[in-house]
Amino acid sequence: MTTLxxxxxxxxxxxxxxxxKANVQKWIFLAFAVVPTFGGYLLFALYPxxxxxxxxxxxxxxxxxxxxxxxxxxxxxxxxxxxxxxxGHNLFYMATVPICVxxxxxxxxxxxxxxxxxxxxxxxxxxxFPNVLSTVVVSLLWAFIYDGSFGLLNAFLKLFGxxxxxxxxxxxxxxALYAVLPPYVWAGVGLYIVIFMNAMTTIPKSLYxxxxxxxxxxxxxxxxxxxxxxTPLIRVSAIFLVLGTLKSLDLVLILTRxxxxxxxxxxGLYMFNMAFGEQVQNYGxxxxxxxxxxxILVGAKLxxxxxxxxxxxxx
Amino acid sequence: xxxxxxxxxxxxxxxxxxTSLAACGGNSSNNTASPSATAGASAGASAGASxxxxxxxxxNGLPKDEKVKLKVGFFEGGMGREWFDTALAxxxxxxPNVSFDVTYSPTISQVTQTxxxxxxDKDMFDLFSGSIPGGIASYVEAGxxxxxxxxxxxxxxxxxxxxxxxxxxxxxFDSSPRTKGNTYAFPISASGSGLMYNKALFEKxxxxxxxxxxxxxxxxxxxxxxAGLYPITFPGVYPDYITNAFGQPKVYELAEESGTxxxxxxxxxxxxxxYFLAPExxxxxxxxxxxxxxxxxxxxxxxxNHTQSQMQVVQGKAAMVATGTWVENEMKQSTPEGFKxxxxxxxxxxxPDNTKWITFTPGSGFLIWAAKPDLNKKWSKEFIAWLWNLDxxxxxxxxxxxxxxxxDFADDASRLxxxxxxxxxxxxxxxxxxxxxxxxxxxxxxTDPAFEQANKVxxxxxxxxxxxxxxxxxxxxxxxxxxxxxxxxxxx
Numbered sequence: 001m002t003t004l005x006x007x008x009x010x011x012x013x014x015x016x017x018x019x020x021k022a023n024v025q026k027w028i029f030l031a032f033a034v035v036p037t038f039g040g041y042l043l044f045a046l047y048p049x050x051x052x053x054x055x056x057x058x059x060x061x062x063x064x065x066x067x068x069x070x071x072x073x074x075x076x077x078x079x080x081x082x083x084x085x086x087x088g089h090n091l092f093y094m095a096t097v098p099i100c101v102x103x104x105x106x107x108x109x110x111x112x113x114x115x116x117x118x119x120x121x122x123x124x125x126x127x128x129f130p131n132v133l134s135t136v137v138v139s140l141l142w143a144f145i146y147d148g149s150f151g152l153l154n155a156f157l158k159l160f161g162x163x164x165x166x167x168x169x170x171x172x173x174x175x176a177l178y179a180v181l182p183p184y185v186w187a188g189v190g191l192y193i194v195i196f197m198n199a200m201t202t203i204p205k206s207l208y209x210x211x212x213x214x215x216x217x218x219x220x221x222x223x224x225x226x227x228x229x230x231t232p233l234i235r236v237s238a239i240f241l242v243l244g245t246l247k248s249l250d251l252v253l254i255l256t257r258x259x260x261x262x263x264x265x266x267x268g269l270y271m272f273n274m275a276f277g278e279q280v281q282n283y284g285x286x287x288x289x290x291x292x293x294x295x296i297l298v299g300a301k302l303x304x305x306x307x308x309x310x311x312x313x314x315x
Numbered sequence: 316x317x318x319x320x321x322x323x324x325x326x327x328x329x330x331x332x333x334t335s336l337a338a339c340g341g342n343s344s345n346n347t348a349s350p351s352a353t354a355g356a357s358a359g360a361s362a363g364a365s366x367x368x369x370x371x372x373x374x375n376g377l378p379k380d381e382k383v384k385l386k387v388g389f390f391e392g393g394m395g396r397e398w399f400d401t402a403l404a405x406x407x408x409x410x411p412n413v414s415f416d417v418t419y420s421p422t423i424s425q426v427t428q429t430x431x432x433x434x435x436d437k438d439m440f441d442l443f444s445g446s447i448p449g450g451i452a453s454y455v456e457a458g459x460x461x462x463x464x465x466x467x468x469x470x471x472x473x474x475x476x477x478x479x480x481x482x483x484x485x486x487x488f489d490s491s492p493r494t495k496g497n498t499y500a501f502p503i504s505a506s507g508s509g510l511m512y513n514k515a516l517f518e519k520x521x522x523x524x525x526x527x528x529x530x531x532x533x534x535x536x537x538x539x540x541x542a543g544l545y546p547i548t549f550p551g552v553y554p555d556y557i558t559n560a561f562g563q564p565k566v567y568e569l570a571e572e573s574g575t576x577x578x579x580x581x582x583x584x585x586x587x588x589x590y591f592l593a594p595e596x597x598x599x600x601x602x603x604x605x606x607x608x609x610x611x612x613x614x615x616x617x618x619x620n621h622t623q624s625q626m627q628v629v630q631g632k633a634a635m636v637a638t639g640t641w642v643e644n645e646m647k648q649s650t651p652e653g654f655k656x657x658x659x660x661x662x663x664x665x666x667p668d669n670t671k672w673i674t675f676t677p678g679s680g681f682l683i684w685a686a687k688p689d690l691n692k693k694w695s696k697e698f699i700a701w702l703w704n705l706d707x708x709x710x711x712x713x714x715x716x717x718x719x720x721x722x723d724f725a726d727d728a729s730r731l732x733x734x735x736x737x738x739x740x741x742x743x744x745x746x747x748x749x750x751x752x753x754x755x756x757x758x759x760x761x762t763d764p765a766f767e768q769a770n771k772v773x774x775x776x777x778x779x780x781x782x783x784x785x786x787x788x789x790x791x792x793x794x795x796x797x798x799x800x801x802x803x804x805x806x807x
Contacts, residue, residue, distance in 0.1 A: 061762060062432075063453040076764070082771065147623065148615040149632065168615025171551060171778070176617075257552050260617030261785070262775040273767070276428075280767040281449035 055287035062283045073288035086267040098241035100185045105192035113200040128190035139254035142183040146170050173263040199230040235308040242300050383694050387417040390445030393645040394715035402707045436686040442695040444681050452760035455494045461683035463501040469700045484722045486752040491677045500680030503702040504717035507741040508559035508674035510635040514657035527667035536611045539634045548633035550624045551616035554777035560637035563755040564672035569595040572664040584758045591795040600787035607783030617778035643737040644716030658740040675752030763804040769797035
């Protein structure tokens with residue numbers, strides 16, 4: 001009896017120590033899994049962003065003694081027509097780039113998934129190719145395409161009898177804003193084709209087979225089966241694209257530097273120039289623009305949420 | 316075995332975490348530590364007084380036995396690096412206790428800016444070229460940069476007792492950019508701005524290579540246009556490049572003709588209003604506007620980058636490009652064998668004997684970080700002075716394509732013959748014309764964002780004005796309003 005109890009006690013102690021150990025190990029694992037990433041996020045994302053709120057209240061160039069000026073930078077910002085002009089360009093890209101990218105990606109991925117082309121894997125690589133190129137390469141490539149003297153676009157138009165020789169698409173205020181659009185789309189489509197293709201392959205074939213039996217064509221299948229079933233993914237893609245387009249400045253910086261005559265200036269570029277300008281550096285004002293951009297980004301996210309409801313279908 | 320593995324993995328993980336934390340938190344303690352392991356300690360130590368004389372270099376009085384390692388940030392741009400490496404080697408040979416740790420980069424200013432942001436003086440360069448994005452004014456204000464003004468009185472190593480100021484090319488001392496009255500990036504070479512052209516093309520067409528008056532210059536543009544070429548091009552993506560041909564010195568040229576030079580010179584150096592709306596400035600922009608309306612600049616100007624605009628000249632689509640004398644070196648891979656560049660400036664006045672004002676920029680200098688040990692700073696200055704040796708000046712001119720700053724450079728004909736075609740053409744132009752040089756820099760620094768906005772107004776308008784699409788007057792008015800705001804904000 002005594003032996004039995006002591007055995008049970010020993011077993012109990014052993015079990016509790018094993019459990020305790022497992023518990024400690026679990027916490028150690030969690031700490032290792034979470035602390036570096038969360039710490040990194042705190043240090044390199046949250047902390048500088050929170051600090052930017054403070055900076056936006058300063059007259060400060062990053063070197064000299066900061067001067068607290070309350071909301072003066074924000075007052076200046078709302079009166080600054082360059083901010084509104086740049087924001088207008090951003091809104092144009094926000095309204096066009098995601099739609100173009102998503103539509104083209106959807107159509108191409110539907111064709112590549114359902115048409116059973118022999119060269120599908122090759123097309124997939126070709127379409128994805130711009131994504132492995134740096135923005136600098138993409139920009140220079142398109143600068144060459146748009147070149148007035150030796151550009152591909154003018155040469156192509158000439159084939160159809162349209163002589164645009166000497167016309168620089170990026171050098172004219174009437175065309176520059178629109179000319180920046182194709183590079184954005186071209187560089188963005190590939191990634192979403194891959195994402196959408198993977199999502200489309202998970203849709204059961206039986207759904208398409210029944211639709212075909214009922215006489216549904218490609219367009220019906222695309223809009224009635226494919227798109228509704230991958231809506232959650234389209235929604236996420238739209239959010240990424242909208243936010244990415246609002247924030248981006250690299251392509252514009254290299255292609256046009258906001259010109260000609262500010263016709264392609266975007267808010268990120270304006271903020272960048274205010275922070276690291278050729279004549280003046282004003283981190284305070286640039287931070288205020290950054291905060292304003294943050295509010296716009298949150299607003300844009302909420303609008304996308306509203307426009308594309310988060311509904312999914314189980315299949 | 317299991318427990319050993321577990322203990323080992325836990326220890327390793329702890330080391331990783333601790334070292335990461337140490338790396339993140341080590342910055343402040345580093346800053347309070349002695350400045351440099353090599354030079355810092357040596358700077359603090361004082362050599363024995365008795366044998367001090369034997370232990371110093373007679374040329375500069377610096378200790379021979381204290382090893383110094385200078386961290387250098389080098390801007391590897393159009394001048395290349397060959398001249399620099401040669402100078403470095405000869406300096407190390409002469410002063411073997413000094414060594415260098417050089418970071419070469421075409422974007423060194425970004426590296427410099429990152430180092431400055433890290434706020435670690437120990438990690439910072441001792442001296443660096445390529446300046447700092449946004450300019451140096453705020454760094455000067457904060458005492459972060461060492462003044463190099465005293466280098467003008469430094470005796471040239473091979474100048475027979477003359478100071479660098481005394482051996483310098485006329486106009487170099489006055490036109491050197493200064494901040495708060497001091498030189499911070501002591502120039503080692505110079506570049507001249509203006510219009511660069513294909514000499515062979517001008518000779519073939521019999522075009523005037525040295526127009527003396529505005530009318531002659533307009534006639535030249537007309538001739539070029541009639542031959543089916545654009546008379547002038549420049550990289551419109553970087554519209555301020557137009558100032559290489561039509562910069563601030565041209566305002567002085569117009570002012571000199573109208574007898575208001577002293578006032579305008581003073582106003583432009585001190586940002587006195589009217590600045591953008593000064594009559595001479597309005598006249599300058601109106602002339603550019605007129606040229607634009609006549610189609611003297613390419614219509615797609617705004618889309619041209621450096622290479623595209625310069626290639627227009629090389630390929631004979633445009634006759635002249637507004638840029639600096641560095642263009643020859645920059646384009647040497649793209650120009651055909653035997654291509655010779657010519658140089659001219661835009662004459663603004665109508666009297667042939669009037670002074671031609673040229674943007675002349677002594678530059679390519681190195682900034683010295685003030686928070687470095689004294690000995691490092693002294694050796695940094697010695698190295699800059701070393702770059703003024705005629706041997707090094709020749710390297711800078713021959714390999715770097717720049718204009719030497721030593722006046723006695725021309726004393727030796729064989730040395731002069733080694734200049735590239737464009738610096739040579741520039742010097743010839745100066746010899747043949749009555750020329751005055753100015754860097755176009757102001758004495759006052761404006762830091763309010765409204766100043767950036769004033770410049771933005773003009774910068775955005777340049778290609779529009781130069782293509783005849785924008786009347787300059789309203790834009791100048793807008794820029795003037797921003798400038799007024801900036802001046803008022805500064806005065807608060």
